[in-house]
Amino acid sequence: MQTEGMVHALHTIHDLLKPGGVLIDIHPGADRPEIHVCTPSGAQFAGYLEESDDFAEYRQAQAALDQAVGAGVFSAQHRGRFAFVMHALSPQALRDYLSENWHDAVLRPDVVGKIEALFAGPPAGEEVTVTEKVNIARLRRRA
């Protein structure tokens, strides 16, 4: 969805809310998610997850929210951030999940190589994590 479509959706949500109703928007920031491999000796950074469109839709989402607030559709009350962590038990589980659920995700070969190297050897409870920094905002419907 382009920014214009997102702004239209925000207008539609405005109309569905009661006067004074609240919208909570949750969308990832445009920072590349960090990938770590957690081993018994600690978490080791393996690289970043990329997207084929360089996270453009997240920037568009933020622009749409800013536009809706600027147009007086909503008033921004609070903004925050949290870490959303995906835990996969193996490199293959991560690839399968991304293939099914995150179609524009890109794992660079050097990152895959680093993840697999950290999983080499007898299993010892390793897992690979992908950490997204996610924006959350509370917006109140304006009249």
Next chain:
Amino acid sequence: MDVRLDPEENEIHALRTLAGPLTGKRVLEIGCGDGRLTWRYASEAAAVVGLDPDADKLQHAREDCPASLRERVELHDLGLEEFAAGFHTDRFDLAILAWSL
């Protein structure tokens, strides 16, 4: 399960912090998907309407919906605009737009 999403529950904690108490509120969740987030807060709300145009994900949600929530949660395989085309204005206290804008 080979992949777990947010077992730390950071998302629901952030949602509760910003949304405040849900008691007595009618909630619209746009893009509810398989209900992963919905099940975490629905028991606190008066009623929840979940929308998702992805029929497969919504079917998972219907199958996974805890029995205790079935009377409280309505799921529709509709997009936002289709849903809004009915007589649904001014109905909700809270809208949640999670990973859907």
